[in-house]
Structure formats: C-alpha cells, structure tokens
Amino acid sequence: MDDCVFCRILAGDIPSTSVYEDDRIYAFRDIDPKAPTHILVIPRRHLASLNEVTPGDRDLLGHMMTTATAIAVDEGLAPRGYRLVINCGADGGQAVDHLHLHLLGGRALGWPPG
Numbered sequence: 001m002d003d004c005v006f007c008r009i010l011a012g013d014i015p016s017t018s019v020y021e022d023d024r025i026y027a028f029r030d031i032d033p034k035a036p037t038h039i040l041v042i043p044r045r046h047l048a049s050l051n052e053v054t055p056g057d058r059d060l061l062g063h064m065m066t067t068a069t070a071i072a073v074d075e076g077l078a079p080r081g082y083r084l085v086i087n088c089g090a091d092g093g094q095a096v097d098h099l100h101l102h103l104l105g106g107r108a109l110g111w112p113p114g
Contacts, residue, residue: 006042006098019071025064027071027103036106037075037082041068047099050088068103077105085113 008014009028016028019039030038041064047053053061065084072082082105087093 004046004098005096006040006100007046010042010044020067024060025067027067030102034102035104035109037077037104039068039071039075039103041071041101041103043099048097049094049099050086053099064101068101072103072105075103075105077103081105081109083109 002008005014009016010026016031018026018028020027020041023044025041025043027039027041030040043060043064045060047057068084069078072078082103085102085104086099087095087102
C-alpha cells in the first residue's frame with residue numbers, strides 16, 4: 001500500500017534500523033521510542049489491524065510473538081522483563097494502520113498504560 005508508512009519501510013523507501021527479518025516479518029527500532037528499547041515487529045503482508053486477522057493468520061501471529069520474545073532475550077530484556085503490545089484502532093492507540101507489535105523494555109513500565 002503506497003500510503004502505508006510501514007509498507008514503505010518494507011519497500012526500502014523509508015530507512016529503518018533492522019533488528020530481525022525473514023520472509024514473513026520485519027522487526028526494527030522505533031524512531032520515537034517510548035522506552036530505552038522500543039522495537040516494532042510487523043508482518044510483511046499488509047494487515048491494517050487485528051480486526052483483519054483471520055484464523056489462517058494464527059501462525060503469523062505466533063511467529064510475531066515468539067520472534068519478539070527471542071529479540072527480547074537478545075536485547076538482554078528477559079531477566080528484568082519487557083512488554084509486548086498490539087494496539088487496535090484509534091481508541092486502542094493504533095497510530096499506523098498496519099498491524100504491528102511493540103516490544104518495550106529497558107526500564108520499569110507503569111500500569112495501567114495510557
């Protein structure tokens with residue numbers, strides 16, 4: 001999608017700092033981090049939000065979660081903890097209409113969020 005910032009990142013039109021990539025997903029550092037470590041994990045296939053996910057996307061979602069967990073280990077976040085967040089829709093805090101998972105860590109994270 002030409003107007004999707006994450007699709008443009010995937011196409012190489014917008015630079016990003018890659019953390020992980022394979023044929024299904026791409027992970028990169030957020031340019032406006034909300035924690036010392038803030039990494040976004042996105043599917044290569046455009047899905048606007050969780051509302052577009054179907055049962056056929058179970059493997060993709062599981063892959064996003066397990067990859068984010070592996071990245072958290074690689075980043076040294078696992079011993080103290082980290083947060084994985086998927087926002088859905090405007091009221092849920094989703095700012096980019098392309099499904100993405102936030103990996104946040106490197107400091108104590110407050111609750112409730114927002």
